[in-house]
Amino acid sequence: MDTLPLQIDQNNFFSETPTILTIDDDPLVRQSILMYLEDCGYQVLEAENGREGLAVYRDQKPNLILCDLRMPEINGMELLEIVTKESPDTPVIMISGAGMINDVVESLRLGALDYLVKPISDLEVLGHAVKQALTKQQLEQENQLLNSELDKANKELQSNLNDLKEDKHAGRRAQVQLLPPPESEINGYQFLHTVIPSSDISGDFLDYFEIDDRFTGFYIADVSDHGTSSAFVTMMIKSLFNQPIRNYRVSQQPDILNPATIMSYLNKEILAANLGKQITLFYGVIDAEKQSLSYAIAGQFPRPVLITPSVKRVLPERGFPLGMFDWATFESFTVEFKPSHTLAMFSDGILSCITPDDTADESQILTLKMDEHTQVSDLVKQINLRQNSKPSDDVSVFIVRHLTRQT
Numbered sequence: 001m002d003t004l005p006l007q008i009d010q011n012n013f014f015s016e017t018p019t020i021l022t023i024d025d026d027p028l029v030r031q032s033i034l035m036y037l038e039d040c041g042y043q044v045l046e047a048e049n050g051r052e053g054l055a056v057y058r059d060q061k062p063n064l065i066l067c068d069l070r071m072p073e074i075n076g077m078e079l080l081e082i083v084t085k086e087s088p089d090t091p092v093i094m095i096s097g098a099g100m101i102n103d104v105v106e107s108l109r110l111g112a113l114d115y116l117v118k119p120i121s122d123l124e125v126l127g128h129a130v131k132q133a134l135t136k137q138q139l140e141q142e143n144q145l146l147n148s149e150l151d152k153a154n155k156e157l158q159s160n161l162n163d164l165k166e167d168k169h170a171g172r173r174a175q176v177q178l179l180p181p182p183e184s185e186i187n188g189y190q191f192l193h194t195v196i197p198s199s200d201i202s203g204d205f206l207d208y209f210e211i212d213d214r215f216t217g218f219y220i221a222d223v224s225d226h227g228t229s230s231a232f233v234t235m236m237i238k239s240l241f242n243q244p245i246r247n248y249r250v251s252q253q254p255d256i257l258n259p260a261t262i263m264s265y266l267n268k269e270i271l272a273a274n275l276g277k278q279i280t281l282f283y284g285v286i287d288a289e290k291q292s293l294s295y296a297i298a299g300q301f302p303r304p305v306l307i308t309p310s311v312k313r314v315l316p317e318r319g320f321p322l323g324m325f326d327w328a329t330f331e332s333f334t335v336e337f338k339p340s341h342t343l344a345m346f347s348d349g350i351l352s353c354i355t356p357d358d359t360a361d362e363s364q365i366l367t368l369k370m371d372e373h374t375q376v377s378d379l380v381k382q383i384n385l386r387q388n389s390k391p392s393d394d395v396s397v398f399i400v401r402h403l404t405r406q407t
Contacts, residue, residue: 018134021045021062023053023079024095025071029118033066036123037130050074057083062090064133066126069096069103077107084111089140091133095120143250150242178238179206182376185403186210187288191218192376192399196349204347204394205234207241211248211256216286217241220300220345220398224278233270233277240269259283259296263322263330267298270323279322282345286337286400293337296330298322302351302362306335307342307370314362339402342372344379349393353383372401 020042024030027048034044045060047053051073057065065083069076080092094107097118104115113136114129184191191208208218219241223233244262247253255261262283270279282300284293297303299321303314315335320328337343346365354364368382376397383395 017041017043018063019043019045019060020064020066020130021047021053021056021060022066023047023050023056023071023076024066024068025049026068029068029095032123033126036126040127040130042130050076050079054079054082057090058086061087063137064130065090065092066130067092067094069094069107077103077110080107080110080112089137091137093129093133139250146246146250150246153239153242178235180208184208186216187213187286188403189216189286189288190399190401190403194376194380194397196380196395198349198394203234204349204396205237206345206396206398207238208400209241209245211245211285214287214289215257216288217245217256217283218286218398218400219281219283220304220347220396221279221281222300222347222394222396233275233279236270236273236275237266237279237281240266257285257294258332259285259294260330260332263296263298263319267320267322267328267330268326271326275323277323280348281322284343284400291336291338292334293343294332294334296332298330300345301348302346302365304343304345305365305370307344307372307374308338309340309372312366312370314365337402339404340372342370342374342399342401344370344374345396345398345400347394347396349395350383350397352393353395374399 020037022030022033022037022044023046024033025048030046030048034046037044045056045062047056050067050071053065053067054074056062067076067079076094076096080094083090083092088111091113092111093114093116094103094112095116095118096103107115113133116126116129120126179195180191180193182193186208187210193206195204195206197204203223204221205223206218206220208216211217221234221237241262244253244256244265248256255265263281266279266281270277278299280299280301282295282297282304284295286293295304295315297315297317297319299319303316303318305312305314315333317331317333319330351361351364354367368379370379376399379397
C-alpha cells in the first residue's frame with residue numbers, strides 16, 4: 001500500500017506504534033477500517049457506540065479517534081465535544097454517511113480535525129487523513145516542547161542578566177555558563193575555543209549548535225567597549241539565535257541556514273533595542289552533505305582564516321557591523337569545507353598580543369603557525385598569553401575542523 005504510518009524513531013514523540021480508536025455502530029464499516037489501518041501498521045481499538053467509545057478513549061488514551069456521527073447511546077457530536085474538552089490535543093476525525101453541510105460546520109467548530117463522508121470507496125483517502133492528523137499532532141507536541149525549552153532558556157538568561165547587574169563576578173560566571181563547551185563534536189566536525197577576558201566581564205562571545213543532522217551553525221561576536229552593558233549584549237545575541245533555530249526545527253523555516261538573512265535579523269533587533277553598541281560578528285553554517293561552508297561577515301575583525309593543505313588565507317569579504325545602520329545589507333558566501341580544511345577565528349584582542357604597540361594589522365594573523373592539526377593551546381602559546389593572565393583586550397580563539405583531520 002502507498003499509505004504508510006508515521007515512521008517512528010527515538011526523536012519522535014510516538015515511542016510506540018500510534019493507537020487509533022474507531023467508533024462506529026456499523027460492524028462492516030468498523031471492520032474494514034480496522035483491517036486497513038492494521039495493514040498500514042497502526043494499532044487499532046474499536047467500539048460499537050458512543051458510550052463504549054468514550055470508555056475506551058478514557059481508558060486507553062489513543063493518539064487519534066475516528067468517530068461516526070450517527071450512533072446510539074452517545075452520538076458522535078456529543079462525544080467530540082467531550083473529547084475536545086478533556087483532551088484538546090487528541091485529534092478527532094468525524095465520519096458520516098449524511099454529509100450535511102451543517103454537520104460538517106458544527107463538527108469543525110467543536111474541534112474536529114477533519115470530516116470524511118461514507119461510504120469511503122478509497123480507503124487511502126482515510127489513510128492520508130490519518131497520517132496528516134498524526135503528523136499535525138506530533139508537530140504541535142514538538143512545538144510545545146520547544147516553547148517550553150525556549151521559556152526555560154529565557155528564564156535562565158534573565159536570571160543570568162540579573163546576576164550580571166548585581167555583581168560583576170556573578171556576571172562573569174553567568175557569561176561562562178552561556179558559553180558552549182571548549183571542545184565538542186557535532187555532525188562530524190570538531191569545535192574548539194577559548195575566551196580570555198581583559199576584565200571580569202568580556203565583550204567577546206561565541207557559540208555553536210546543531211541545526212539538524214546535516215547543518216551546523218556557529219558564530220563569533222565582539223561587542224564594542226567592555227563591562228556590564230557589553231556583556232548584556234553578548235547574552236542578548238545568544239537569545240536572539242534561539243528563535244530562528246526553533247522556527248527551523250518546528251516548521252522548516254530556512255532563515256537559520258542563510259547567514260545574510262540572520263545578519264539582517266540581528267541588525268534589526270539590535271537597532272530596535274537601542275543599545276548604543278556596535279557588534280562585529282561572523283556567522284557560518286556547515287553543510288555536512290555538500291562539505292561546504294556558507295557565511296556572512298558583519299565587520300568581524302580580524303576576518304577568519306581558512307586553512308587548506310596548500311594555503312592559508314583570510315576570507316576576503318567584509319560587511320557592516322551590527323547595530324549601526326538600519327540600511328545596512330549583508331551577503332552570504334559559500335566555500336568548500338572539506339575534511340582537509342580548518343577555519344580559525346579570532347577577536348581583535350589577539351592583534352594587541354601579536355604586536356603590543358598597536359601596530360599589528362590583520363595580515364599578521366597569517367604569521368601564526370596554523371595547519372589542519374593546530375590546537376587552541378598552540379595559538380595561545382604563540383601569542384605568549386596564559387589562560388589566567390589579563391590581556392589589554394578580550395582575546396577569543398575559535399577553531400572549526402572536520403573530525404577526520406584530528407590528531
